[in-house]
Amino acid sequence: MGKEETKLRSGFTTGSCSAAASKAALLMLINDIEIHNVTIETPKGIPFNAEIIDITRDAESVSCAVIKDGGDDPDITTGAMIYAQVRLTDDGKISIDGGKGVGRVTKPGLDQPIGNAAINSVPRKMIEENILEVLKNAGITNKGVSVTISVPTGEGLAEKTFNPRLGIVGGISILGTTGIVEPMSDKAIVDTIRTEIRVRKAEGNKILLAAPGNYGLTFLKEVYGTPEETAIMSSNFIYDTVRIALEEGFKKLLFVGHIGKLVKVAGGIRNTHSMYGDHRMEVLSQLIDGISPKALLPNKESLKEQVMNCVMTDEAVRIINEAGVGTEVFDEMVSRIRSNLEEWSDGKIEAQVIMFANENTELVATDKAHDWIRTFGKIEG
Structure with a gap:
């Protein structure tokens, strides 16, 4: 209906x-x-x-x-x-x-x-x-x-x-x-995000640490020892979070999330709720298609087909890694995520990204991400 x-x-x-x-x-x-x-x-x-x-x-x-x-x-x-x-x-x-x-x-x-x-x-x-x-x-x-x-x-x-x-x-x-x-109000969620961001700003944070949901908060706590209350939850409102961060005066954004959400951001999707479309496997397939010549596979089309047939992103991650092109694919993905986050801020916010898969497996991080996370909690290991 x-x-x-x-x-x-x-x-x-x-x-x-x-x-x-x-x-x-x-x-x-x-x-x-x-x-x-x-x-x-x-x-x-x-x-x-x-x-x-x-x-x-x-x-x-x-x-x-x-x-x-x-x-x-x-x-x-x-x-x-x-x-x-x-x-x-x-x-x-x-x-x-x-x-x-x-x-x-x-x-x-x-x-x-x-x-x-x-x-x-x-x-x-x-x-x-x-x-x-x-x-x-x-x-x-x-x-x-x-x-x-x-x-x-x-x-x-x-x-x-x-x-x-x-x-x-x-x-x-x-x-x-x-x-x-207002029933099921998106505005209420965005207002809550704005409130959280304002609190982080008022606390004197120079970097806004954000995660889409509890999964990201748990990853931060268990892998990096980062207290959960230091990160704001963006829910599916990634673009809105970036814009609010800009409005509230943040110049640095560290985004930490599961590949299932962030792959959509790599594709330029501003709201990651499924009602706005899935496209996860399409984005992954496109990334495989763009693999550089040195990593070019003779069975690229077969690999793309396997990924397109996946239901869960973690299964796609396994297939991509087994094909030996995980580094290429995930490096390009996180680069696009960072680029989109910065573009959504009109180039006024520097973004860093950490992306993980199931069982708290970190897939990739941008160049300054680990340095930035140290300002919130001790990296263990």
Whole structure:
């Protein structure tokens, strides 16, 4: 079924849930009532009618929750209960902090300064605007409000997010720029990549170390002793990663990946997701075709056919190596990868590449790659 035939359901961000819970809790505190639904307007202009649950109160505060619904987006926070506890204060200020299950920032380069709860600026603005609206409608001008956002399951959920790698400890982040969760959003992934790159820049790194995914991070750790948190994950967004690195001021990029991903980059493919095409064996076949005369094989066409019939790149690697042309093919491949990465940066970033196959077998590295990796961790062996 084509994309145009499938209507995925949107959801609401943790920021929207926090704002709705905050508004409901303050309404109940001021009016001494119990409400079970509240409506807020998201920054995108779409109303969010939230169901309010688990209401508790004491002499000074009210707490309530909204269940996060991410729609059809595979968001690990879907189903989590987002709580807001509010109390009136005498300082006339709106203060917003995180409680249990909301992470706290420990590294520079993020939306919030070090020490703050990981409640991003747009959710903070949403919470504040809704609190001020309630105060205004109630005619209260001499009071402030203290808001505490908590997510009881947040600490466990955070282990499945980028937060530990970003230096956000103790829970999830309260996020959202539009208030709406767009299902399967590529933008959300690219935004995460940008955040990771900004953190690395803020940490003072001169070289951006990148890998497509966990496979590359494991290779770096097991082969080079490089801590996983030093590398950013580009996912399939190789071109976007290069452009963001350029925008954030990096001049050096060290890219480490499995041949199954990087062979596509050698072919000039900017996004390595299979939905944009495979072409792995076609690129390998083209590289074999370009073998220099000194390594020319009489059975070149047969070798190309064998490679084209492969399903997995590691099987193709075995065939190429057994034919005695691995050095030629992989040297040319990594040269093209580097050339494409540098071209995508308008020639303003110097790129180095390390490429490996299954079982952490390094196939090839560009000339400065090992020198650069030493700045992140000790090469073992």
